Amino acid sequence: MPDTSALASEAVRFQAVGKTFPTRPHPLRAVESVSFSVRRGEFVSILGPSGCGKSTLLMMAAGLETPTEGRLERGGVALEGPHRQTGVMFQDATLLPWLSVLDNVLFPAVIRHIPRAKVLDQAMRLIETVGLKGFEHSRPHELSGGMRQRAAICRALVLDPDLLLMDEPFSALDAITRDEMGDVLLDLWQHTHKSAIFVTHSIREAVLLADRVLVMSRRPATVAEELVVPFPRPRSPALADTAEFAALVAHLRGVIARSMAA
Amino acid sequence: MSGSALPLPQRLPLLPLATGLLALLLWELLVRWARIPNVLLPSPGSVAGSLWLAAPQLAWHGLATGGAAVGAFVVAVAAGLVLATMMMLWPLVNRLLYPNLLLFQLLPKVALGPLFVVWLGIGLPSLLAFAVFVSVFPVAIGMLTGLRAADANQVRMCQAAGGSNWQVFRHIRLPTAMPYGFAGAKVAATMAFTGATVGEFISANAGLGYMVMQAQAKSDTPLIFAALAVLCLLGAGLYAAVGVAEDAARRRWGTRR
Amino acid sequence: MRAALGSALGSAATSLLAVAAMVAAWEGLVRGLPVSPDLLAPPSAVLEALLRHPDILLEHGLATARETALGFVLACLAGVVPGALLSTSALLRRVAMPWVLALQIVPKMALAPLFVVWLGVGAPCRMAFAVFIAFFPVLIGTTAGLAGTDSGALRLCRVLGASWWQTVLWVRLPYAVPQLLAGMKTAATMALLGVVIGEFVTAQQGLGYVVMFAASLGETALVLAAIVLLCGIGLVLYGAVLLAELGFARWYGAPMPAGEFG
Numbered sequence: 001m002p003d004t005s006a007l008a009s010e011a012v013r014f015q016a017v018g019k020t021f022p023t024r025p026h027p028l029r030a031v032e033s034v035s036f037s038v039r040r041g042e043f044v045s046i047l048g049p050s051g052c053g054k055s056t057l058l059m060m061a062a063g064l065e066t067p068t069e070g071r072l073e074r075g076g077v078a079l080e081g082p083h084r085q086t087g088v089m090f091q092d093a094t095l096l097p098w099l100s101v102l103d104n105v106l107f108p109a110v111i112r113h114i115p116r117a118k119v120l121d122q123a124m125r126l127i128e129t130v131g132l133k134g135f136e137h138s139r140p141h142e143l144s145g146g147m148r149q150r151a152a153i154c155r156a157l158v159l160d161p162d163l164l165l166m167d168e169p170f171s172a173l174d175a176i177t178r179d180e181m182g183d184v185l186l187d188l189w190q191h192t193h194k195s196a197i198f199v200t201h202s203i204r205e206a207v208l209l210a211d212r213v214l215v216m217s218r219r220p221a222t223v224a225e226e227l228v229v230p231f232p233r234p235r236s237p238a239l240a241d242t243a244e245f246a247a248l249v250a251h252l253r254g255v256i257a258r259s260m261a262a
Numbered sequence: 263m264s265g266s267a268l269p270l271p272q273r274l275p276l277l278p279l280a281t282g283l284l285a286l287l288l289w290e291l292l293v294r295w296a297r298i299p300n301v302l303l304p305s306p307g308s309v310a311g312s313l314w315l316a317a318p319q320l321a322w323h324g325l326a327t328g329g330a331a332v333g334a335f336v337v338a339v340a341a342g343l344v345l346a347t348m349m350m351l352w353p354l355v356n357r358l359l360y361p362n363l364l365l366f367q368l369l370p371k372v373a374l375g376p377l378f379v380v381w382l383g384i385g386l387p388s389l390l391a392f393a394v395f396v397s398v399f400p401v402a403i404g405m406l407t408g409l410r411a412a413d414a415n416q417v418r419m420c421q422a423a424g425g426s427n428w429q430v431f432r433h434i435r436l437p438t439a440m441p442y443g444f445a446g447a448k449v450a451a452t453m454a455f456t457g458a459t460v461g462e463f464i465s466a467n468a469g470l471g472y473m474v475m476q477a478q479a480k481s482d483t484p485l486i487f488a489a490l491a492v493l494c495l496l497g498a499g500l501y502a503a504v505g506v507a508e509d510a511a512r513r514r515w516g517t518r519r
Numbered sequence: 520m521r522a523a524l525g526s527a528l529g530s531a532a533t534s535l536l537a538v539a540a541m542v543a544a545w546e547g548l549v550r551g552l553p554v555s556p557d558l559l560a561p562p563s564a565v566l567e568a569l570l571r572h573p574d575i576l577l578e579h580g581l582a583t584a585r586e587t588a589l590g591f592v593l594a595c596l597a598g599v600v601p602g603a604l605l606s607t608s609a610l611l612r613r614v615a616m617p618w619v620l621a622l623q624i625v626p627k628m629a630l631a632p633l634f635v636v637w638l639g640v641g642a643p644c645r646m647a648f649a650v651f652i653a654f655f656p657v658l659i660g661t662t663a664g665l666a667g668t669d670s671g672a673l674r675l676c677r678v679l680g681a682s683w684w685q686t687v688l689w690v691r692l693p694y695a696v697p698q699l700l701a702g703m704k705t706a707a708t709m710a711l712l713g714v715v716i717g718e719f720v721t722a723q724q725g726l727g728y729v730v731m732f733a734a735s736l737g738e739t740a741l742v743l744a745a746i747v748l749l750c751g752i753g754l755v756l757y758g759a760v761l762l763a764e765l766g767f768a769r770w771y772g773a774p775m776p777a778g779e780f781g
Contacts, residue, residue, distance in 0.1 A: 456628045
């Protein structure tokens, strides 16, 4: 664990945040008075059933949606719109089909007017770390779903953000690729110590990756339970095969079942 | 992905109607204020006057054009459906016809109008044949695309259940193709009127196209506008009728896009 | 890519064969049956007519080709500019689109005489009519293309804080080009049609005029010769757009979304 006591402020802080969409005929209450914060360097998983509003929570953290109530802080300052130091991953890779893998990874630099030479090394390093070396000049349609999502991780990290937001990034992948991607992410994150919010409905992923797991209720989403994951870092994917891990997963499954019944 | 099929508005489009009325009003005012001669741009008022005065002729010629167009439309839809079905069921027919269909799609078919006059003489037969000729292609191609668009898994499911070729066609392909067929029929509705009118431009002794050419020769611009207004209304009417038929078919067979 | 090219060549060969078979059958039919050559001129007579009147056909053919090409270019401009404008404003779309669509439902080719009233019997009339006939597929292609951008890619742009211009240049335009090109292909055929119908009603010059004139004299071979030239002009223009499409597809490098408007 990085020493968080030296860094006073939190990466993200939700204070009684609520969100209502003005849909017709009935407004949709997606998020209800959510309060939590993510310390610098902390990995927080948000676990909940599909369609419970957890994605809305993440989109607010990304600055793509504004809360209708409460306050949302990023590094101690009220968040207004997308933040330069935030990397985001979505459910699908959203690579631009006419760009090569490398150009897709470098796309954020193009938008931010950062010279290619400045970020090329970082991009190549990331591409190598996620195992895409040799595919830099391939087009997205030539890659498998897992490889595309690897490219999307590189794109989210290429400008070295201090916060990584992930919205069910592996849910479109098959089970085997999905576990593989979880391992890639674990490895990558333990080398960088960024803050992260990871939205998922896979308990295994949530526990393996996170320092803390927030279980959301059904819509409107509130924090039903908060659980600190006691396993030390660095963790390896083998952790998922231990009895302690299985016990924690079982416990969380019970919590989710109760929050669904409530 | 069928951009050729324009959806009918679900509700009364108040905003466009309002702007349309405003445009008519501005048109009237502009013509009066700038003293634009009637020959160049008749005011909506004088077009309405022409509509009223020439109502009997407009009705008579409108009936001629409308009858020809609707007749051609019915024949074109029937022929298009039969063609598409044959091409779907018999690969040989498909191999022979499909390239020609596509080639014809690229050619300026309407330019072939005079040929029909050469072949069939001036009169209803050449007019009908020409209107069928220009409107049969969208139906055939649309329907064929639709028949081929059937979900491969659904086809396999039906075959696995012991379905014959005909049953696959009847229960899987036909329902999938219906929206495509209607999209083609909508284009054909417009094309049937286009064919009938252009045919009347080329040579005719009746119909709205003939009337327009006569009015043009006499520089009676308000009458041109009046005849074209009737023509547009008739064309839109047939188009709307296809839309109503489509809605009914959807309700009956419960397919949704 | 190579397989696709091969099958395209294969289908082109089939289609050429089918056309050749039709021409041969036509020749045989006219020779074999007691049909007057005035009614259905055999291909040999059409060829002879092409060779017998090179001066007339060339003069009128050039006029038609010139007006068609100019009309096509103007129609593209007349479609792209309003199409782009429409894609920027929902209010504009709500006001204007129903009228643009209504114009497609009515048999607009019948409106040719109006253009004679306004612009006389010269080239401006025919070109304006061609623009009027042909602009619509380009407009729809532009609007649909610009509006149909992958929503994930747009979200990515917002996360990265891309400006309006950057979003248009890097994402919206590349996504719009396939549909725009599809619209232009339809417009190529429509522009020629507009000029020919214009020539029918103005009866002044051009291949459409030759067709009408020869038809009135019963010179079927000359009618067909002029129509063959018309088809040639149409195919050349269509082929030009097709070439542009192939060039774009090379750059795009991935299977392009298909679009069709007419």
